[in-house]
Amino acid sequence: MSKTTFSAIKADVGGFPGHATVHPKLMETAENNLKGSDILLDYHITHCGDDLELLMTHRQGEDSDEVHSLAWDTFKKATEVAKELGLYGAGQDLLSDAFSGNIRGMGPGIAEMEFTERKAEPLVAFMMDKTEPGAFNLPIFKTFADPFNTAGLVIDPSIHSGFTFEIWDIKESSRVFMDAPNEMYDILALIGAKGRFVIKRVFPKEGKLPTDEPVAVVSTEKLYQIAGEYVGKDDPVAVVRSQSGLPALGEVLEPYSHAFLVSGWMRGSHNGPIMPVGVDQARCTRFDGPPRVIAVGFQIKDGKMGMASDLFDDPAYDPAREESALIANYMRRHGPFEPHRLPLEDMEYTTLPKVMTKLKGRFESVE
Ligand code: 13P
Ligand code: 13P
Ligand code: MG
Ligand code: MG
Secondary structure, eight states, X not given: OOOEEEEEEEEOOOBBTTTTBOOHHHHHHHHHHHHXXXXXXXXXXXXXXXXXXXXXXXXXXXXXXXXXXXXXXXXXXXXXXXXXXXOBTTTTTOOOSOOOSOOTTXXXXXXEEEEOOOSSEEEEEEEEESBOGGGGHHHHHHHHHOTTTOTHHHHOTTTTTOEEEEEEETTTTEEEEEEETTTHHHHHHHHTSTTTEEEEEEEEOSSSSOTTSOSEEEOOOOHHHXXXXXXXXXXXXXXXXXSSSSOOHHHHHGGGGSOOEEEETGGGOEEEEOEEOOGGGXXXXXXXXXXXXXXXXXXXXXXXXXXXXXXXXXXXXXXXXXXXXXXXXXXXTTTTOTTTBOOGGGSSOOSHHHHHXXXXXXXXXXX
C-alpha cells in the first residue's frame, strides 16, 4: 500500500478576543473548506490559543502543491470571516498575497511526515501557542533520548540503540544529523540553546522501522525572519508517532508532566512556563498565556485519522497545570526584568533604539 502523509498546518488568522483563542466561525469556515476536498483522506480541525490548526492525512507526500494550496485557501477564507467579524489581527500569519504552490516561507507553520503505516499507528499532534519551535527541544529530546523519561530506551530491545536527530541551526539555515545516545552531550550542547538550534526531525536507527522515514517532526518556520519584522510569533506544531519500535504513547506524553520554561508569552518577549491543557482550556488569558500545549491523538488506519483523543484533558496533568500557574506568578513578579523579560536580541520588538536615540548626548563616558 502507498505511504500515508500526515500534515499539520497552522496559522493565526485572527484572534478572539485579542490573542486569546479562535472564534468558532473560523473553525466552521475551515471545516466547510476541507470537507469537500477530494485530495484529503481525512482531517481534523482544532485550535491552540489563537492558532487555527489543520490536521490532515493524504497520499500526496510532503510539500504537495494541492495540500498546501488547500490549506492556504482555507486560511484565506478564514481571514475574510475574521475581517467581517472584526477579529484581532485578521490574517496575522499570512505574510504574502502571492501563493505559488508551497506554503513554506509564507507564514503558516508546517509539520509533515510521510510514512509506511504499521498494523496499528498511534500518532500524536502537539500544538503550542505563545512560544517558538525550540520549545519542543526539551520534550522531544526527553522522549527519544532520555532514559529517565523513556523506560523503553533501557528495557525495550527494539529502541535500545537510540535515535537519530536532525537539528537545524535556524540562524545559519543549516542542519546536522546526530546520533543518540553516543553523541548525547553534543546534541544537548546545541539544543539547550533553543532559540537557535531546533530539533526538526527524529529518525529510527536499525530495527523495526524504515530508517529514512521520520518518527517525529517539528515546524521550524521563523516568522520574524520571513517578514524581517515583527508580525506575530511562530507558535509551533509537532507530529510524533509511537509504540512498536518507538517510545510508547505515555513516554511521548511524559515530558509534559513538567511545566518547563519556554520563550514567547506576552508580546513574544517573555520566558514563562508551558501549561499542558485540553483543547477547551487552550485559551491564553493570563498575561496572554501562560504558553499552552495541547496533544491530540489518533490511531491512523488506511490513511484515516478516526476519532481524536484530547490527551491532556486528564487530571493526571493537573499537577503540571498547577506548577505552571505557580511559576507564572513567580515569573510575573519580575515585571520588566530579565530573565522574565527576554534578553534584548530575543524580544519580538523593543523600544530600546528609541530610548537610546532620545538619550543621545546625555550619555557621558566613564573611566
Ligand atoms: P497592539 O499594538 O495592536 O496592541 O498589538 C500588540 C500585540 O498584540 C502584541 O502581541
Ligand atoms: P500570537 O503570536 O499567538 O498571535 O501572540 C502574539 C502576542 O504577542 C501575544 O501577546
Ligand atoms: Mg495572535
Ligand atoms: Mg498564536
